[in-house]
Amino acid sequence: MSITRKWATKQQRALEILVILERTYPDATCSLTYQTPVQLLVATILSAQCTDERVNKVTPALFARFPDAPSLANASIEELETLIRSTGFYRNKAKNIQGACQKIVSQFGGEVPQQMEQLLSLPGVARKTANVVLAHGFGIIQGVTVDTHVKRLSGRLGLTEQTDPIKIERDLMRLLPQPQWENFSIRIIYHGRAVCKARKPDCGVCQLAHVCPAAITPE
DNA sequence: ATCCCGAGGG
DNA sequence: CCCTCTGGAT
The missing domain is CATH 1.10.1670.10 (Helix-hairpin-Helix base-excision DNA repair enzymes (C-terminal))
Incomplete structure (x- = not known):
C-alpha cells in the first residue's frame, strides 16, 4: 500500500x-533504422533534438548514397547537409558525421570503436550517443x-x-x-x-x- | 510558443 | 553554469 x-x-x-x-x-x-554500427552512429547523431521518426525519413536516402564510413568521410558537405536538413542542426550534424567518419577511417580502421573513451573522442559524440551505439550496436552496457x-x-x-x-x-x-x-x-x-x-x-x-x-x- | 533519444563552446 | 545550433510537429 x-x-x-x-x-x-x-x-x-x-x-x-x-x-x-x-x-x-x-x-x-531501438527505434532508429540502420544496418551497421556506422549507420547506427550516424542515425544517433542525427537524433539530437529530433524525433526518431524524422531521422528514419532521411536515413534511407542518406545511406543509399553514403552507406559506410569511407563514403561519408569523402562526401561533399553540401550534399550531406541537403540530405539531413530536415533533422535540424544540419550544419553541425553534417560536420560531425563527416568528422567522425574521417576519424573512424584514419584511426579506427573504418570500424566504429567499441571503447567508450574512443567513441567520446569522435566529434559530435558524448555519453548519450556513445551509450546508444555501445548498447545497440555491440551489446555493451557501459552506462x-x-x-x-x-x-x-x-x-x-x-x-x-x-x-x-x-x-x-x-x-x-x-x-x-x-x-x-x-x-x-x-x-x-x-x-x-x-x-x-x-x-x-x-x-x-x-x-x-x-x-x-x-x-x-x-x- | 514548446518540444524532439544533444553536443560543443564560452 | 550559460548559450547556440536547426527544422518540423503540435
Missing part, C-alpha cells in the same frame, strides 16, 4: 518502475542513456534531483542493476513518447502513477 511506498527506498522504487515498464513495453527496441525523455521522467518519478545529464546518469547507474541499464532507458523513452509526454502527461492511464510523486491523480 501507500504506507510502504512512502518509505520505500529510491532503489526499490526504481526496480518496481523497471518491472512495470518491462511488462508494459515487452518488445521495446544509462540519458536523453530528453530519460531526463524528464527521472525527475518526475523522483529518481534524481539533478538536472545535468551526466549527474542523472550517475544517479540512475547507482539505482539500477547494470544489465538493465539500457532496458530501462529504452522503455522510459517509449513511455515518455506515449504517456508521460512533456506537455500533457497522461497520468490517467499511466502504469507508473502509483509510484510517481508527480502524478496528477483526480480524487
Whole structure:
C-alpha cells in the first residue's frame, strides 16, 4: 500500500518502475533504422533534438548514397547537409558525421570503436550517443542513456534531483542493476513518447502513477 | 510558443 | 553554469 511506498527506498522504487515498464513495453527496441554500427552512429547523431521518426525519413536516402564510413568521410558537405536538413542542426550534424567518419577511417580502421573513451573522442559524440551505439550496436552496457525523455521522467518519478545529464546518469547507474541499464532507458523513452509526454502527461492511464510523486491523480 | 533519444563552446 | 545550433510537429 501507500504506507510502504512512502518509505520505500529510491532503489526499490526504481526496480518496481523497471518491472512495470518491462511488462508494459515487452518488445521495446531501438527505434532508429540502420544496418551497421556506422549507420547506427550516424542515425544517433542525427537524433539530437529530433524525433526518431524524422531521422528514419532521411536515413534511407542518406545511406543509399553514403552507406559506410569511407563514403561519408569523402562526401561533399553540401550534399550531406541537403540530405539531413530536415533533422535540424544540419550544419553541425553534417560536420560531425563527416568528422567522425574521417576519424573512424584514419584511426579506427573504418570500424566504429567499441571503447567508450574512443567513441567520446569522435566529434559530435558524448555519453548519450556513445551509450546508444555501445548498447545497440555491440551489446555493451557501459552506462544509462540519458536523453530528453530519460531526463524528464527521472525527475518526475523522483529518481534524481539533478538536472545535468551526466549527474542523472550517475544517479540512475547507482539505482539500477547494470544489465538493465539500457532496458530501462529504452522503455522510459517509449513511455515518455506515449504517456508521460512533456506537455500533457497522461497520468490517467499511466502504469507508473502509483509510484510517481508527480502524478496528477483526480480524487 | 514548446518540444524532439544533444553536443560543443564560452 | 550559460548559450547556440536547426527544422518540423503540435
